[in-house]
Structures are given as C-alpha cells and as structure tokens.
Amino acid sequence: MNLDKFYYDNKLPKFFAIACIFWGAVGMLLGVIAAFQLAFPVLNFSEYFPNLAFGRLRPVHTNAVIFAFVGNGIFTGIYYAIPRLLKTPMWSNKLGNIHFWGWQFIIVCAAVSLLMGFTTGKEYAELEWPIDILITLVWVVFGINMFATIITRRERHLYVAIWFFIASWVTVALLHIVNSFEIPVSFMKSYSWYAGVQDALVQWWYGHNAVAFFLTTPYLGLMYYFLPKAANRPVYSYRLSIVHFWSLIFLYIWAGPHHLLYTALPEWAQSLGTAFSIMLILPSWGGMLNGLFTLRGAWDKVREDPVLKFFVVAVTCYGMSTFEGPMLSLKNVNAISHYSDWTVAHVHIGALGWNGFLTFGMMYWLIPKLFNTKLYSTKLAATHFWIGTLGILLYAIPMYWSAFRSYFMMKAFTPEGQLQYQFIDVVQTVIPFYIMRAIGGTIFLIGVFIMIYNLVKTAKKGSFVAKEEAEAAPLTKEYRAPSNSIWHSFIERKPILLLVLSLVVVGIGGLVELVPTFLVKENIPSIASVKPYTPLELQGRDIYIREGCYNCHSQMIRPFRYEVTRYGEYSKAGEFVYDHPFQWGSKRTGPDLARIGGKYGDAWHFNHMLEPTSMAPGSIMPSYPSLYENEIDRGSTNSKIHAMRKMGVPYESGYESIANDDLDKQAKGIADRLAKDNNIKVSSNKEIIAIIAYLQRIGTDIKLESKK
C-alpha cells in the first residue's frame, strides 16, 4: 500500500496556546480586581475611570474567561488533536490563520466595547451586534476548516473526542444565532428581539448551554484525547464514552429553565428544566468515572506526573459541579442558592477546577512536546498544582459560607413579624467573605504566573518543532465494515451524518422548550395598566443596561414571604412585556429593584447614585459621578422608539418625532421638583435625571392596577 507523507502543523496550536494563557491571565486578573471591588468599593475609581466600575468590569471578566481563555484552550486542543486523530494536516492553514487572528480581534473588540458601555445587557451574550456578526463569520471559518479536515482524513473512524468537537461546534452556532436576534438601533446599540419572559427563557437556554457546549463538551473532547495520551493508555471504556456523548448532548439542551425557578416563567417549563437537570447526573458521572478509571492501576504515575495530577482534579471538579448543578435545580435548594454567592461558587468550581486545571494539565503536556524537550521544572508544576488547589478552596468555601449566612439573615423575622435584618446588614456581614474570596482568586492567579514562568523556560530550553512529519495510507474508496458492526460504526464513519444527528438531537430539546413559549405570547395575561416606557425612562433604562446594574441587582421578586415583605409584591409575567431585553438579573449583591419605583423620593436617588454611602452607610455600591456630567443622548430617542415599535411595543405611529418633547417635559419636571423640594440644582438634560425617571417607574404599573 502507498503511504502518503504529510506534516502536522504545530504553529497554530502554539499560537492558540499562547493566546489561551495570555487571555487567561488577563481574564483572571480582571476577576481578582472585580472581587476586590466588591469588598472595597473605592477600587471602582468611579471619579477617574467610570469605565472600570464593577458593572462594566465583570462582563469583561466573564467574557474573557469563557471566550478568550477557554475558547483559545479549545482551539489549541482541536488544532493539535484533530490532525493526529485523522492522520491529515488541518485542511487550510489560511483559514486557520484567519480563525486565530479573527478570534483575537473579536476578543479585543469585546473588551474595549464592553468597557465603553456597549452591551446588550444579556449575561454572557453582552457583545453588541457587529461583534456578534464577526463571531458568526469566524465560527463559520473554523467550522469549514474543521469539517474539510474531517472529510479529507486518512483514518476512517472518528474518535469520540471529534464527536464532542462536532456537536459543540454546531450547537454553539445554533445558540449564538438564536440568542442574538436583536434589532439594531445604531452602530453598537441594539435591542433584544424578545421581551420579558421569552427573552429570559431564550437567554437562559443560551446561558446554560454556553456552559454545556462551550465550557463542557469541547473540554470533554480534550479530556478524551489528552488524558489517555498523558497516561499512555486508552480510555477506560470506549463504549461508555458513546453513551456519555449522546445522552449528554441530548439532555443538556433541556436544562436551561433551571436558572429561572420561582420566577415568572411558566411552571411546566421550570419542572422540565429540573427533571432534565437531575437526569444529567448520570451521563456526567459516567464521563467522570470514565476519565478517572482510565488511571486505574496508574496512581503511582499520578503521584509523580503533574499533568495527571491536574487532570485528576479537573475531572473530579467536573464531577462535583455536575452533581451540584442538578442539586441546585431542585426548587427548594434553588430557593437558597439563586441570586446568592452559591451560584458564584458553583461556576468557579467549574471554571477554576474543570476548565482551569484541564487547561493547565494540557499545557504542561503540550508545550514540552511542541518544543521537543522536557518540562523545565516538574517541581514548580507541582507547586502550581498545590497553590491552584488551595486557591480553589479559598475561593469556594467563603462563597458557600456567605450564601448560607445571607440566606438565614434574609429570611429572619422577629417575633413581631418584622424582617430582622436590613439589606445593608447582610452586605456588611458578607464583606469579609468577599475579601477571602478575592485572596483565594489571587492565589490561584499566582499559580498561573508560576506556570507561565515554567512554560517560558521550557520553550527557551527546547527548540520549536514547526512541523511534524507523518505517514499514513489514504482511505480507500471501497470499504466493507465488519459484518457484525452495525449502526454506530456506520454513523461514526459519516461526519456529516454525525453533525446532522447532533443538530437534530439538540434541536428537539430546543424546540420543545422554546416553541410553546412563543406560542404563549398572546396568552401572557396582559395587565392593562402595564404601559410602554416613556422616552425618558427608556433612555434611563439604557443607561441602567450600559452601566451593568444588572450585575448586582435583580428585578424579579420571588413569591416567598421573606422576599415579598422585603421588596414588595412578587413579579408577574405580564409586567415585562415591554422589556427588551429583560433585566431580571442573576445575582443580588444589591437589593432587588423590581419594586423600587416610588420607594424613595427623587432626591434620595440623586444623592445615592452620587455617593451611595451617604444614603446607606456601609454600602458597597459604586458611585456614579459621570451620570451627573453626561448629557442624555436625545439624538437616539427617535430610532429607539422606532425600533421598539417595530418589535410590537405600542407607541403610536409618528410618536418618535415628538418623543423628545415628552422627554424634555418629564426631565424638566424632575429637575424642577428637585430644585423646589430639595434645593438640588441640576440641569434637566443630565443622565442622572433619566435614570431617576427609570428607577421611579420600575414595578409601579401594577400598583396602578390595584388602586383602581
């Protein structure tokens, strides 16, 4: 048989690896800064750098870690593993380069635009529409390159890691497109196509599956490749990996609504989310055990090899968070965990433990290979391992603790039936935990710097192998499968069929979950008194979104006594029909704002936004002095109203041309009242006026209803 000679390219894996580690360090550093900001609000430096306040920084942190660190980590592994598993170089070096530079360009655009305040206000999908389009293009380039490689392969069978890559690619594409339906208002500003309950459902269907198909399945692909490689033995059970794959992608897509338990989301959708989340334990643990059992009988190796150590903890953290996740989707557990630091702890077990440690293990294995040498210092790597583990513990434990502390404080009533603690008391109690968490994060980051040093030294020691020569026979046209291998090996030889099947499998879940909610549109009980926002309130709402207030404030009161007493009447689905995008939030670092309208006078907000501690001593909310300088962007009113009406918000036709008159009138009213009643002088065209108007409006419509 003729053997083809060809070369594996190591350049792109190297580029991606460098990018992964670089952005990882940046993303984690931002996380550490954000963590310290929560403990010491002066670190927001609001007077000097309004762009770095927590509300804007946190999305940069999350996006950097997910899409820059983990994203480049995925590509590193894929560009290394796929050619070797398929015995062919990547199909196109050019597309590979476009993919690499395109992705880094997106990351830079994302960071800059988020800090500038361009955001859609939907968590983990904050990027504005031009960047969304760029992402789509680069993703397609990546897909073409990957599939063309698969099609021109020299190995008939597709190893299970490749299925994970294929399913991840197609599902991420689907999620990104469905969740990014937005109507552009201007360059870098858009409104979500969906509103209220629907927007929430689509967003969390997306958010949950971004965790599933960006942070989990591609990394499982890496696990199934690099773990056997590092241990130098095949995976424990290949059969189990098949079941792992199919049940995982089938189940994951349904579980999104577990982020919305006790909210105004329909009850059947909540139950569906819970049921499927519980079932998810099975395949997840199947996968974890498959990974760990691969090392059976090789534990002496684990003790010596830092790569395997990192893998063991990574896979264990995968098991822990995939057990915890389903638990968190039980309604009674969720009642405690939702909006609290528990969720934060949960995701960081996943991010630091699973994604972080798997990446580190992969790098410690890969970089010496790429530079044809041995790791510079095994000892330093072991140190990194222990520091990293300590960092995770110091991060997670205070967060769990803080979650329970605040839960018990929030729900405590005095014998007279009054709430025992003010919100600010809870804030004060958790600050020490925030400090500990920030220290834990810092320690983890120090470990990363140790790794960087070690890897740079390794690279310097060796010499880079740009190309590796390999040989394999081409695939022959006529292939006869062994007579007793049916079905699966058939599918597995057909990548496109595999792609289509994966899409069908995830598509079913998506459809069953989303379609009814869209049919429901007419069925959401319209509350007659719920009216569209006035132009000024709409502008204020956009400032609220821009400043990322949703990173600390929810707007969704759950039907519990301790919430209703604290915040007011629980939220109804019908109240959000004009909310493009919804702003329910996911974390209550500050109190819920769903009924803030009318709770205080305008002057209270005026003083509070300028200096939160003046109204709430001990507050950790950033101050917003820039809102008192910036002028309301009146020029955008017209197109905003227009866009809203296009999506069905009932503004009268032609209203956009006179909307600014109403805006001025309302703004002047607020400014005049502030001057008359409180002796506060402020010109009516400042942003603070708009945000006061919005805050005073939130959750008030329904009060009108009950007054009638």
Added chain:
Amino acid sequence: MKFSTYLEKISGVSIYPIVSLVMFIVFFVLVTYWMYSIDKTEISRIENLPLDDNNK
C-alpha cells in the same frame, strides 16, 4: 403558589414533559443498543487512536 396559570390556555401543555421523557428513554435505549453492537476489535482499534501518533 401558582402564578403561571396562563399556560393552561395552551391545550395539553402537560403532555410536553411526558413526551420529552419518553423521547429520551427511547433515545437512550437506542444508544445503548448501538453501544453493545459494536465489534470488540473495532473498539480496541478506535480507542487506541489517540495513542498511535505514528510520526513514522
């Protein structure tokens, strides 16, 4: 506390969870069947793919 009664307007919405569950079970059985039907020698060839780098 029930606050989402509006869904009752969709006829037979309760069928959704049941349909999904049945779908999953059928799917799971099929996958398990596939899994067992793969030939042993094939499995051992495939599972060794990552190990065989054959850089000549």
